Each structure stands twice: as C-alpha cells, then as structure tokens.
Amino acid sequence: MFEIELKPKEFALFRTYIYEKVGISLSEQKSTLIKGRLNKRLNQLGLGSFGEYYNYLISDTSGDELTFFVSAISTNVTSFFRESAQWKWLESYLPEMIASKKEKKIRIWSAGCSSGEEPYTILMFLQHHLSDFESWDIKILATDISSKVLSHAIAGQYDAKQVEQLPREMVARSFERLHGSDQVKYKVRPVLKEKVLFRLYNLITDPFFFKNKFDMIFCRNVMIYFDDANRQELVGRFTQLLPKGSPLLLGSSESLTAHKDILKLVGSSIYKKI
Numbered sequence: 001m002f003e004i005e006l007k008p009k010e011f012a013l014f015r016t017y018i019y020e021k022v023g024i025s026l027s028e029q030k031s032t033l034i035k036g037r038l039n040k041r042l043n044q045l046g047l048g049s050f051g052e053y054y055n056y057l058i059s060d061t062s063g064d065e066l067t068f069f070v071s072a073i074s075t076n077v078t079s080f081f082r083e084s085a086q087w088k089w090l091e092s093y094l095p096e097m098i099a100s101k102k103e104k105k106i107r108i109w110s111a112g113c114s115s116g117e118e119p120y121t122i123l124m125f126l127q128h129h130l131s132d133f134e135s136w137d138i139k140i141l142a143t144d145i146s147s148k149v150l151s152h153a154i155a156g157q158y159d160a161k162q163v164e165q166l167p168r169e170m171v172a173r174s175f176e177r178l179h180g181s182d183q184v185k186y187k188v189r190p191v192l193k194e195k196v197l198f199r200l201y202n203l204i205t206d207p208f209f210f211k212n213k214f215d216m217i218f219c220r221n222v223m224i225y226f227d228d229a230n231r232q233e234l235v236g237r238f239t240q241l242l243p244k245g246s247p248l249l250l251g252s253s254e255s256l257t258a259h260k261d262i263l264k265l266v267g268s269s270i271y272k273k274i
C-alpha cells in the first residue's frame, strides 16, 4: 500500500460536503485523521488521489460510501445501559410518567441508535420496571444515518462479553443464547425486537415527518460532531416533539447552551421540557 496525500483543497471539498450531508463539522486537524483512516479505502478502490475519491463519494447515490466515510471519521461506540446515572434517574421518573398516562401507550425515540444497544436497553429497562409490561403498547423508534450499524441492530445479535455483564435474570428474559461453532452469541428475543422500528434517518437533512409526540427522546453522543448551529436547530426540533414535562437525554459529556427557556436541566445531561 502506498500513502496518498490529502491536499488542503481536497480536504476543503470533503469538509463542505460532509457538513452539508451529515452536519458533521470537520476542523483543520481532522485532515490527518481523514488521510490516515481513508488511505486503505483509496487503495482498495484503486484510486490514486483524494480528488478521485471525492468524485466517487459524491456520485454514489446508494449512500453506502457516505456511511463508510462517516464511520471512518466518527465513532459508533455504544453499550447496554450506557450512562448509568441516567438509568438511575429514569427509575425515579418512570412512576411519574406512568401515573400521568391516560392510555397504556409509550413512544420513545432513540436518535442515533448505532448498533441497537440503546433501544434494546430502553425495552429491558421497561420490562424490568413495569410489572404489567406485556399489557402496554410500546414502540421505540430507533434511527441512525449508518446502514451498517442498523443492520447489526436489526439482527439484534451480540457478543457474550457485552451481554454477560447484565444481571443474569435480565439476560435470560431478554436474550436467546446461541451456540455458534466457536463462540457464544446472544440474540434479542422477539418480544422485545418487535417493539422497535429501525429506520435509516439523517438528523440533519431528513425532514421531521412525525405525526405524534414522544414520551422521551434519547440523542446521546450524536451531536458531539455537530456545530452549534446544527445542534441548536436539532434540539429546537426535538422540543416540538416532546410534551411538557418530558425528558430529552443527551450524552453525559454534552450540555445545552441554548433553549434554556424551554428545557430545564433535571439530571445528568437530562433536560425536561418546561
């Protein structure tokens, strides 16, 4: 493999394109990262320059190359019950939410769900805390921009080392144990899976098509790559989809600088609509 240079002009092209398509704001320092992470890809494709790769990227109407590019420059890292302080907070919030319900219906959006651990955690959490879980009409909308992580989420199959960290009783109730040729895998049970609607969805460019509001919205560790303008715009749109008193959950390293008149901090990176 030979090393291909990324010229400043080429970097500027990627920067504009990625900002417009995905909302990710690439600083000058990301030039080295792109060069390092995409050199192998250019070699695989038999391309001799980043200029050629740029043309390849923008002419791929399937969106697969954009997915590849975004995965190369960002992270899909996730895990079951990530941000433990938030799940503790939700334990005390859940009875309040249930008490306010007129219908036995729960709607939650996991925006930027990656490989599915977040939406499945929401369901495991509800299954654990609602004694009459089966009698509720529960739907989790789980969206991501990457078709690759969504395929993993839809398959709902996880490595033993990820799943076996959960309480045994929860594992038994929520997963089927699969014995592969060389390693144990766990598959999410249909009773949970059927409650998730997975969709390919770009938070920056796709229209907000939703007819109904959500009881809560998770958008954790997604907006870290967005600039302030996109972050504010997106949070503004989230608030329109939340009834008063409902929470928006961000990643623990994220905080809001705008919308303070409409969103109140109530827990670890948890904001309630006022």
Ligand SMILES: C[S@@+](CC[C@H](N)C(=O)[O-])C[C@H]1O[C@@H](n2cnc3c(N)ncnc32)[C@H](O)[C@@H]1O
Pocket: 022, 023, 074, 075, 076, 077, 078, 079, 082, 111, 112, 113, 114, 115, 118, 143, 144, 145, 146, 149, 201, 202, 203, 204, 219, 220, 221, 222, 251
């Ligand atoms: C670090 S993961 C976070 C997963 C999960 N929310 C969590 O906190 O564990 C960030 C996810 O956001 C997705 N993402 C990034 N930009 C996006 C966009 N513009 N629209 C939708 N999803 C996006 C990525 O594909 C990735 O799967």
